[in-house]
Structure formats: structure tokens, C-alpha cells
Amino acid sequence: MAVKQRELATGQELLRIENLYTQFFTEQGVVKAVDGVSFSIEQGKTLGIVGESGCGKSITAMSIMRLLPEPRGRIVEGKITFYPPDENSVDLTALDRHSPEMRSIRGRHIAMIFQEPMTSLNPVYTVGAQITEAIQLHQKVNKETARSRAIEVLEQVDIPDPERRIDEYPHQMSGGQRQRAMIAMALSCYPSLLIADEPTTALDVTIQAKILRNMRGLQKQYGMAIMLITHDLGVIGQMADEVLVMYVGKKVEQAGVRNIFHNPLHPYTQGLIKSIPLIGLRGKKLLPITGSVPSPYNLPKGCYFAPRCPSAMDRCRQEAPSEVEAEPGHLVSCWLYK
Numbered sequence: 610m611a612v613k614q615r616e617l618a619t620g621q622e623l624l625r626i627e628n629l630y631t632q633f634f635t636e637q638g639v640v641k642a643v644d645g646v647s648f649s650i651e652q653g654k655t656l657g658i659v660g661e662s663g664c665g666k667s668i669t670a671m672s673i674m675r676l677l678p679e680p681r682g683r684i685v686e687g688k689i690t691f692y693p694p695d696e697n698s699v700d701l702t703a704l705d706r707h708s709p710e711m712r713s714i715r716g717r718h719i720a721m722i723f724q725e726p727m728t729s730l731n732p733v734y735t736v737g738a739q740i741t742e743a744i745q746l747h748q749k750v751n752k753e754t755a756r757s758r759a760i761e762v763l764e765q766v767d768i769p770d771p772e773r774r775i776d777e778y779p780h781q782m783s784g785g786q787r788q789r790a791m792i793a794m795a796l797s798c799y800p801s802l803l804i805a806d807e808p809t810t811a812l813d814v815t816i817q818a819k820i821l822r823n824m825r826g827l828q829k830q831y832g833m834a835i836m837l838i839t840h841d842l843g844v845i846g847q848m849a850d851e852v853l854v855m856y857v858g859k860k861v862e863q864a865g866v867r868n869i870f871h872n873p874l875h876p877y878t879q880g881l882i883k884s885i886p887l888i889g890l891r892g893k894k895l896l897p898i899t900g901s902v903p904s905p906y907n908l909p910k911g912c913y914f915a916p917r918c919p920s921a922m923d924r925c926r927q928e929a930p931s932e933v934e935a936e937p938g939h940l941v942s943c944w945l946y947k
């Protein structure tokens with residue numbers, strides 16, 4: 610009996626986020642980690658999310674997965690509608706995060722590769738036991754089938770000698786191998802949506818390229834959607850269909866990947882693009898734009914980017930811009946386009 614793959618129709622809406630506000634309630638004040646963000650992800654497509662450290666990329670992902678450290682950090686407003694293939698749609702914000710329904714969505718339908726590999730591997734179980742358990746939790750297959758599927762995914766992420774290494778504990782693997790084992794675990798259940806948070810940052814360039822190729826291969830094979838969070842614009846250029854640019858909890862621009870690189874509209878996106886000397890050169894990190902990101906406890910009035918913006922006008926320092934569709938399918942929040 611083979612592990613069942615679900616057939617997904619490319620282009621259909623799989624996830625829709627509407628006006629999401631996620632906040633942390635700390636002793637110093639409220640951190641508006643995600644501040645009114647909306648977007649959707651289509652089946653079979655890759656949405657890239659970029660932006661400087663602290664802009665809310667991981668917290669957007671954790672909100673979808675309902676893995677926030679509640680109640681300290683929680684969704685305070687918004688809707689996250691998930692359209693699972695062949696099942697009724699569900700608002701993830703309305704579910705109890707510990708409920709069987711949410712647990713079944715996590716892993717089976719939506720899998721996540723975490724920025725920090727040790728958060729999802731348990732040190733007291735072998736890597737194989739963990740992947741096999743994940744497969745058996747979500748698919749009705751016997752142990753043998755699950756084990757051979759686990760070996761197959763370990764091979765797909767380039768773990769050498771997977772038949773033997775499947776019985777190793779996480780600490781017996783190198784950091785890069787652990788990260789790949791985690792990627793294997795995420796892929797093992799054929800999720801319809803893979804959320805990958807800086808999935809290849811700790812890996813060397815050759816292995817990174819191979820894993821990205823494998824991810825794309827699986828995506829083509831059965832229509833998996835990918836939400837790819839990365840600092841690496843080279844990876845975005847290679848992988849993404851659509852790109853969302855975030856700044857201090859807000860989406861400042863969204864467009865198809867070609868437009869983001871060749872016709873960026875927001876001065877922040879323009880800064881990001883200009884800060885890489887050679888677009889498409891893999892492994893190039895974003896260089897900081899002049900000035901720094903404001904403190905979440907002391908945000909400027911108006912547009913949060915205004916203090917660093919070369920094109921800032923008086924209005925920008927008074928009023929926050931709302932989103933406009935500057936050209937078909939190209940969204941931007943900036944007073945230059947009003």
C-alpha cells in the first residue's frame with residue numbers, strides 16, 4: 610500500500626488571510642507583530658515573503674499554524690480561511706489550537722519547516738521514529754510502508770545512507786543534516802501547503818540548490834503550495850511566483866516575481882533590490898538600507914518607512930497610506946501612488 614498523495618488543482622485558492630492582526634502583550638507594551646495583513650496562497654504556487662529581521666514573517670507563519678505562545682502572543686483580529694482539498698473550508702482563527710481538527714490540519718494539510726530545526730525534532734527519539742510517526746498519524750499505512758516512505762524522503766533531501774541514518778538520534782546528525790531531516794519530516798505527508806521559514810539558510814549552496822529543486826519537483830508532481838520565507842532574494846527569484854514584501858508588521862508591496870525585481874514600486878522594495886549587487890546570484894543576503902527599523906514600542910506617526918525613505922513627503926509623516934492596486938495584480942501601500 611502506497612502513501613496516498615492528494616491531487617490538487619493548480620491555481621485554486623488554498624489559503625486566504627484577511628486583515629490579520631497578531632500582537633504580543635509584553636511588560637514594555639504591545640508589539641504589533643502582524644498589523645493588518647491580507648493575502649492568499651493558490652494551490653501549486655509559491656508565495657515568497659521577504660523583509661528585514663523582525664518585520665513579522667515568522668509570526669505570520671506561526672499565526673497560520675496556530676503555534677503562537679498564547680495568550681502572551683495572539684491573533685487579536687482577522688480571518689485565516691483554509692480550503693482543504695475535498696473538504697469544507699475552515700477559519701483557522703476560530704479553532705481551538707489544541708483541537709483534533711487543528712492538529713490534523715497541522716502536519717497533514719499544512720506542514721512547516723521552522724527557522725530553528727531543534728524546535729521540531731525531539732532529542733529523545735530517532736529521526737526515523739519521528740518521521741514514521743508523523744506519516745502514520747496522518748495516513749492509514751502500516752509501519753513498514755511508513756518506514757520506507759521515511760527512507761525515501763530522507764534520500765530526497767540528500768541525507769547520505771538513509772537506510773542506516775534513519776535510526777540515528779538528532780544529536781548524531783550535523784546541524785545541516787538535522788535541518789534536512791526536518792524538511793524530510795515536513796514533506797513526508799504530502800502537505801497541500803508547505804510553510805518554509807528560512808529553510809536553507811544553514812545549508813551550503815550545493816545542498817541548498819538540490820533541496821530547492823526537490824521542493825519544486827514535489828510541487829510540480831502533485832500541486833503543493835509553498836509559502837517561502839527568506840532573506841535571500843536569489844532564492845526568491847528562483848522559487849517564487851508571487852512576492853510579498855513586509856515592513857514592521859505590514860505588507861508594503863505584493864506582485865508577481867518579475868514585477869518585484871524589474872518594476873518595484875515601494876521605495877522600501879526598491880532599496881531591497883538595489884542592495885543586492887547581482888540579482889539572481891544565489892546566497893547573496895539583503896544588505897541593510899540606510900537607517901534602521903523603528904522599535905516596535907516607539908513607532909513613527911504615518912508611514913513606518915518614512916524616516917528612512919528617500920522620497921518621503923510631509924503627508925507620509927502624518928498619515929499611514931492604505932493599499933492601492935497601482936497596476937493589475939500589483940499592490941502597494943505608499944502615498945507616491947495615490
Ligand SMILES: Nc1ncnc2c1ncn2[C@@H]1O[C@H](COP(=O)(O)OP(=O)(O)OP(=O)(O)O)[C@@H](O)[C@H]1O
Pocket residue numbers: 633635640641642660661662663664665666667668669678682724905
Ligand atoms: N515571543 C515573543 N515575545 C514578544 N515579541 C515577539 C515574540 N516573538 C516575536 N516577537 C516580535 O514580533 C515581531 C515580529 O517577529 P518575527 O519573528 O515574525 O520576525 P521575522 O520577520 O521572522 O524576523 P527574522 O527575519 O529575524 O526571523 C518582532 O518585533 C519581534 O520582536
Ligand SMILES: [Mg+2]
Pocket residue numbers: 666667668724806
Ligand atoms: Mg523569522
